[in-house]
Amino acid sequence: MGRYVLRRLLQMIPVFVGATMLIFLMVNVMGDPVAGLCGEQSCDPATAAQLKREFGLDKPLWQQYVTYMGNVFTGDFGTAFNGQPVTELMATAFPVTIRLTIVAVFFEIVIGITLGVVTGLRRGRPVDSGVLLATLVVISVPTFVTGLLLQLLLGIRWHWIRPSVRYGTFDELIVPGLVLASVSLAYVTRLTRTSIAENKRSDYVRTAIAKGLPRHRVVTRHLLRNSLIPVVTFIGTDIGALMGGAIVTERIFNIHGVGYQLYQGILRQNTQTVVGFVTVLVLVFLVANLLVDLLYAVLDPRIRYA
Amino acid sequence: MRGFAHVRWAAGAVATALAITSCGGGWGWGGGGGNGGAVLSSSWGDPQNPLEPANTNEVQGGKVLDMIFRGLKKYDPRTGRAQDWLARSIVTRDSRHFTVRIKDGWTFSDGERITARSFVDAWNYGASLRNNQKNAYFFGYIDGYDQVHPDSGTQRADTLSGLKVLDDRTFTVTLNQKFSGFPDTLGYVAFAPLPRVFFTDHAAWVRKPVGNGPYAIASYTKGAQMYLRKWDGYPGPDSARNDGVTLLVYTDSNTAYTDLLAGNLDLVDDIPAAQLKNVGGDLGGRYINSPAGIIQTIAFPYYDKAWNRPGAEKVRTGLSMAINRRQITDTIFRKTRTPATDWTSPVLGADGGFKPGLCGAACDYDPARAKKLIEDGGGIPGGRLRITYNADSGSHKEWIDAVCNSINNALGNDKACVGNPVGTFADFRNRIGQHKMTGPFRAGWQMDYPLIQNFLQPLYYTGASSNDGKWSNGDFDRLVDRANAETRPATSVAVFQQAEKVVRDNMAAIPLWYQNGSAGYSDRLSDVALNPFSVPVYNEIKVG
Numbered sequence: 001m002g003r004y005v006l007r008r009l010l011q012m013i014p015v016f017v018g019a020t021m022l023i024f025l026m027v028n029v030m031g032d033p034v035a036g037l038c039g040e041q042s043c044d045p046a047t048a049a050q051l052k053r054e055f056g057l058d059k060p061l062w063q064q065y066v067t068y069m070g071n072v073f074t075g076d077f078g079t080a081f082n083g084q085p086v087t088e089l090m091a092t093a094f095p096v097t098i099r100l101t102i103v104a105v106f107f108e109i110v111i112g113i114t115l116g117v118v119t120g121l122r123r124g125r126p127v128d129s130g131v132l133l134a135t136l137v138v139i140s141v142p143t144f145v146t147g148l149l150l151q152l153l154l155g156i157r158w159h160w161i162r163p164s165v166r167y168g169t170f171d172e173l174i175v176p177g178l179v180l181a182s183v184s185l186a187y188v189t190r191l192t193r194t195s196i197a198e199n200k201r202s203d204y205v206r207t208a209i210a211k212g213l214p215r216h217r218v219v220t221r222h223l224l225r226n227s228l229i230p231v232v233t234f235i236g237t238d239i240g241a242l243m244g245g246a247i248v249t250e251r252i253f254n255i256h257g258v259g260y261q262l263y264q265g266i267l268r269q270n271t272q273t274v275v276g277f278v279t280v281l282v283l284v285f286l287v288a289n290l291l292v293d294l295l296y297a298v299l300d301p302r303i304r305y306a
Numbered sequence: 307m308r309g310f311a312h313v314r315w316a317a318g319a320v321a322t323a324l325a326i327t328s329c330g331g332g333w334g335w336g337g338g339g340g341n342g343g344a345v346l347s348s349s350w351g352d353p354q355n356p357l358e359p360a361n362t363n364e365v366q367g368g369k370v371l372d373m374i375f376r377g378l379k380k381y382d383p384r385t386g387r388a389q390d391w392l393a394r395s396i397v398t399r400d401s402r403h404f405t406v407r408i409k410d411g412w413t414f415s416d417g418e419r420i421t422a423r424s425f426v427d428a429w430n431y432g433a434s435l436r437n438n439q440k441n442a443y444f445f446g447y448i449d450g451y452d453q454v455h456p457d458s459g460t461q462r463a464d465t466l467s468g469l470k471v472l473d474d475r476t477f478t479v480t481l482n483q484k485f486s487g488f489p490d491t492l493g494y495v496a497f498a499p500l501p502r503v504f505f506t507d508h509a510a511w512v513r514k515p516v517g518n519g520p521y522a523i524a525s526y527t528k529g530a531q532m533y534l535r536k537w538d539g540y541p542g543p544d545s546a547r548n549d550g551v552t553l554l555v556y557t558d559s560n561t562a563y564t565d566l567l568a569g570n571l572d573l574v575d576d577i578p579a580a581q582l583k584n585v586g587g588d589l590g591g592r593y594i595n596s597p598a599g600i601i602q603t604i605a606f607p608y609y610d611k612a613w614n615r616p617g618a619e620k621v622r623t624g625l626s627m628a629i630n631r632r633q634i635t636d637t638i639f640r641k642t643r644t645p646a647t648d649w650t651s652p653v654l655g656a657d658g659g660f661k662p663g664l665c666g667a668a669c670d671y672d673p674a675r676a677k678k679l680i681e682d683g684g685g686i687p688g689g690r691l692r693i694t695y696n697a698d699s700g701s702h703k704e705w706i707d708a709v710c711n712s713i714n715n716a717l718g719n720d721k722a723c724v725g726n727p728v729g730t731f732a733d734f735r736n737r738i739g740q741h742k743m744t745g746p747f748r749a750g751w752q753m754d755y756p757l758i759q760n761f762l763q764p765l766y767y768t769g770a771s772s773n774d775g776k777w778s779n780g781d782f783d784r785l786v787d788r789a790n791a792e793t794r795p796a797t798s799v800a801v802f803q804q805a806e807k808v809v810r811d812n813m814a815a816i817p818l819w820y821q822n823g824s825a826g827y828s829d830r831l832s833d834v835a836l837n838p839f840s841v842p843v844y845n846e847i848k849v850g
Contacts, residue, residue: 030730033732036732036735036736040751042772044443046455046456049458050435081355082353082356083512092528155568162570164556164561164564166531166554252560254556256529256530264352267731268354
């Protein structure tokens, strides 16, 4: 187990270097970031040259990358154009996005798995068809439609919620979290349903029932635990996607999280912000994947890592 | 069975949670985050640069500086005319040597007295290349600018030789050329005075700027919100009529508008284009649509021979006449733009140099003549017009497509004109800066100060800072020099208008429309207005 984890951690290094380098190249291909700093006119050449020197943009690209990575390992993610250190931006943005992700994953697990189990156990009944139809609708409607619609109905028409988030506390993030989770939630429902329906007919379930175990024990201990492997894989990879892919939801609900900072960084061509945030997201993605793989062993004792 | 219980529990949780949130909606709003009193909340965007006066060149940072700084002059929020504010007098005999006397009794909000030195030090800081100030070029008229801010290499002096402190209340300014309008430019925020603490503890100052305006910054969370409290000790006549303003950063102007409708926000000064058709029904009389000093044009790349050959001016004039401005401003912009008939802005007023109709027939929609002119001029270079624009902000795509449609209809050719989108504003500016444009491109100009000079010289003078198309015309340059040297304002304006006619005869850029500022506000507010810079006049707003 320990060796497995170590091997996986070592494998992360090339992935990490490759991913950051790609992002670095992509942001640089977009052109000279200083050009967008002076509004609807060109910066005067002396100031532009000075700014480039200060941000290290006058050096060749490989040198910029090496310097940047060197700084990252000492915890210095550079400075955004408004003079704020990128680490400061991260310190304000990540907690909000992490809270949003927690809310979203919570909904995915609670609602998604529950609906999945219910429909899986009652295959072909009206409940099943109803939920299937509902998930189909949720999957086919884009997030921004769901978001704007809920904002309009709950926020303006019925005054149940504030239409925008101000402080990013958990209670403000419930509706945005639900919107963010909606599509994944539908997938989790369908994955759980299929898995449960399939395993319901398997030998060990029949054995468990034959042993005379109570129904809820059969379902939670035997059936659910074995059916959760694909679902756990999905949720694990989804964490990374939720954190980085909340741009639309964050814009609609005025959440000043990672998506907002990334969006603004891209618009202003701020290499330091974009690369820094994506680097952290890459790390989150890698760690989440590792945790998912380790969870397999917990859920299914037959899986062993050497 | 068990499953159902789960569902019921989850539904219950959601319902409870929603109930908690809705309770939360009850407190703290409108009150500007619980600061109490007659405080209003207003939408904001994250400023792009640190909030230094000589480093802020966009409207979001400018909004704050407008509240916390007052300069030698101030532009009247209604007429745009420059009035003496901290200046007691600014006198000159020759439009080159100016003596500035400042009023007694002004202080910064931290109690420091404002002296001649507060101005001279601030201007020296702004001009110095070392400080990377993006508005440094505003000091370019002052003698010695080429020493502290050379085009290349290191600076040879730290201070402008054209600035001399005579005593506590007096300093002199020497310009490197005659410029009679110079005193009227001094209302621009780059010329604001700065307190000592700006220089001694710069990092702390940038975290929480200290100025001399009607408001003082009480708290500032970068990227989220700023609370500006009324400064009770403000010595000026325009002190705030409310207790404070909370500026809230919004990720999207649509969200801010939604918050206004839900009663969670008091003032939105950027109505999203998509909402313009609803705004009358949503807000009724609480919607402002007033002229701002912004003009939109289509510029041309004169570094490209095809656009600089003799006869090309006929093509450009033809293109101008092929655009149905009225139809586009009415349908796409819902009258938040006005068709342009000169190259300035209505906010200047007739005395300031605005002259409707100066463009004449060249700005009238006349498809038949347009087609003939373009053909006479040798047709569109390359056979096809590609108008470049940035697709990331504004509603540029919509109107560029409409302009192209209008041109295509006039020429009877579906493929004569297409839009050429560029992903980001930075990349768009980048291509313009590198002179990579092969066809016309979108250009917008927001005035820095309400002078006709500001609408002409930076845009069309040879080698000027915003002359992106590299247009160059000896007659125009000579007329601008003459106008700047004129001491009598009326004559100066008349000569500038002559220069403007040179722009017209060559159709150096196609004027499209004058842009309005738009804002909406809640029923808690009254006396809301936008100044000519499309910034709300916060100090006049009454709450409750």
